[in-house]
Ligand SMILES: O=C(O)CCC(=O)C(=O)O
């Protein structure tokens with residue numbers, strides 16, 4: 001079984017249909033050439049300054065997961081205006097999240113924005129489901145996460161394209177390990193993205209070439225979950241104020257108001273919606 005491709009200008013419903021059936025889909029042409037070039041230009045100096053692999057992570061296990069040959073730019077929404085205003089808010093990604101996440105929350109939010117420039121000699125990550133950051137959620141549960149890796153250079157099986165296991169989102173046995181023939185490399189040209197559910201098994205691939213595999217890992221999650229990356233600190237208020245409102249909302253500066261569906265509210269300031277306070281110049 002391969003990974004099905006849908007073009008970015010085809011109906012979002014087609015993307016969602018494949019995503020729900022297979023747990024993964026490649027969206028071709030998610031970023032057009034102009035946006036891709038502007039985003040890469042903004043990332044170039046950030047990657048040049050990217051911290052050396054000194055192994056400083058929240059937990060030592062993370063060092064093993066990423067390996068020591070990857071350059072990281074994290075908290076990208078706070079560092080790249082192009083990302084915050086034009087990539088994170090991409091209409092296809094929004095459309096997918098509207099369909100997959102919105103039934104389970106009052107609003108969804110950015111979970112993670114992390115450029116992984118995987119260098120020559122990078123070895124494959126271990127198989128994982130991204131949603132295991134919330135490992136105490138009982139299963140089965142409604143979809144909690146839509147994840148993606150945008151190819152910022154061409155992704156090939158040799159340079160470390162993300163590898164995925166289509167159908168694994170439906171496996172009842174959560175301990176089942178994929179066999180070699182169940183893995184597929186998400187080969188795609190720069191500007192395309194592999195989009196997968198939080199429950200789909202995947203990994204960063206091994207890079208046996210002498211080039212760098214630049215990928216933008218971004219994911220969204222339900223608005224009532226704690227995000228993997230602390231977006232309020234990664235994109236502090238001074239920066240958030242300069243961004244469009246939809247970006248502020250995705251970064252978690254909007255309240256999660258579930259009162260209309262019989263719930264309560266989360267994330268207020270002065271019992272008000274912070275994004276409104278920002279709009280009125282009161283925050
Ligand atoms: O870089 C990739 O291709 C995937 C990265 C990934 O799955 C992760 O860091 O959770």
Ligand SMILES: [Fe+2]
Nearest residue numbers: 128130202203
């Ligand atoms: Fe992952």
